[in-house]
Amino acid sequence: MNRIDDLFDLTALLSPAEIDWQTRARDLATTLIAPVIDADFENKHFRREIVAELGAGGFLGMHLTGYGCAGASAVSYGLACLEFEAVDSGWRTLVSVQGSLAMSAIWHFGSEQQKQEFLPHMATGAVLGCFALTEPHGGSDPAAMVTRADRDGDGWVITGTKRWIGLASEADLAIVWARTDEGIRGFIVPTDADGFVARPIDTKLSMRASVQCDVEFNSVRVSGDALLPGVTGLSAALSCLNEARFGIVWGVMGAARSCLNAAVTRSTERSVFGRPLGANQLVQQKLAEMFVEYEKGMLLALHIGRQKERGTLTPEQISVGKLNNVREAIAIASTARSLLGGDGITSEFPVMRHMANLESVRTYEGTDDIHTLILGRALTGLAAF
Structure with a gap:
């Protein structure tokens, strides 16, 4: 503790x-x-x-x-x-x-x-999976996907490209979403299939201990039993995204806690002008405000978690959690960095690493703008997408 x-x-x-x-x-x-x-x-x-x-x-x-x-x-x-x-x-x-x-x-x-x-x-963990939905030109608009799966005898042939696919070069199988004549469908695709190519994106300045890839499907043939039979349409993929967003609501508060811990510890150990840094009112104000936002984010995550357990959680409520908690985690990390001074940009502290990673988390599973528009639509009944 x-x-x-x-x-x-x-x-x-x-x-x-x-x-x-x-x-x-x-x-x-x-x-x-x-x-x-x-x-x-x-x-x-x-x-x-x-x-x-x-x-x-x-x-x-x-x-x-x-x-x-x-x-x-x-x-x-x-x-x-x-x-x-x-x-x-x-x-x-x-x-x-x-x-x-x-x-x-x-x-x-x-x-x-x-x-x-x-x-x-x-x-x-013996079999690792990935989730191939996002496309290079689609971004926040997955309905614009152009990757296709066409029937070929008793199987399917998948052609197209995906981008920012986590773990794709490490995975044993990929859940691939593609457009078919019947609508958007999901497929379980072995990553050792002929024509499946995953290239790690090597220029990242964030999430560097993880793997995200560009993926090509060059006429990848899969058997008929690779199809996920339970649903047709984009709603299935989006429901999985909401599961991941739920984890983000909680996860980013862990990054925020780590940054806040670093700032609190440093403020009691470092002396400036002859007394501990944390003895200054402005420093205490920043620490208190960081803690309040962390506590609010945790209570929001807990409320959303209890709603999920009751079966009453809505996508809009998940958007509240993702939008607020990522935004506040980034603000906490930024304030922590300022309190650490020049040392805050070094790897002696985890803060800059968390700041860089959180920018990725802010972008994936729905940007701030997308979640803002989801909530705007819920409040007004008018879509602004």
Whole structure:
């Protein structure tokens, strides 16, 4: 525990099972990821071996039930996302891509055979998945996708390109969304299929310990049983995005907590003008405001989590959480950086790494603008897209 945890006392609002999930996630993140994350960020290195540890801990697809998945509560899942992102956004992203996107797509829309074949191995981390939706010229408009899947005998041929696909060069399978004559459909595509090409985007200044790729489908042929039979249309892909957004609502507060912790610690250890930095009123004001926004973000995440558990959560409410919590996490990181002075731009502190990563989180799963327009539409009944 630390001053932030003690002052907030979130555990008073949590069940023993939820606290256990959070504690185990924090232990894993601090023992396995934290000691190597600065070097991995610097070297653009993704540690595939940690995936199996996440699987052994039950964190992959943990909010799903059956098929080897843990069946944890929504809040437990959120708390795990919080702890992984407190170390680095890239590892919360992995949990999101594997569990909230790839596994959720199969769990919700796959056949029983597909669920039995893939989900148990994905839950252990033995099989890694990715989620291929975004296209180079589509961005925030997935309905503009041009990737196609055309029937070819008893199978399908997929042609097109995707961009910013997390884990694609590491994954064993891809959930690919493509336009068909019947509408947009999802497919389970082995990444070793002929014509599947994933190229890591090497110029990133953010999420450097993670992997995002450009993907090409050069007449990739898959069998008929690769089709996800449960739904036709873009709504299926968007529902998976909402699962991932839920994890973001919690995760970014972990990054915010890490930055706030660094600022509080530094303000008590560093002396300026003959006294601790934290003894100055302006410094205390900044720390207090950072803490208040962190606490508000956590309470918002908890409220959204309880709604999800009750089955009453709406996409618009998820947009409130994603818009607010990412925005406030970035503001907290920025203020923390200023309190750390020149040292704040070094890798001696995690703040600049979190700031860079949070800019990616702000962009994916819906930009600030998109979530603002979602809420504007909900308030007025008028679409401004």
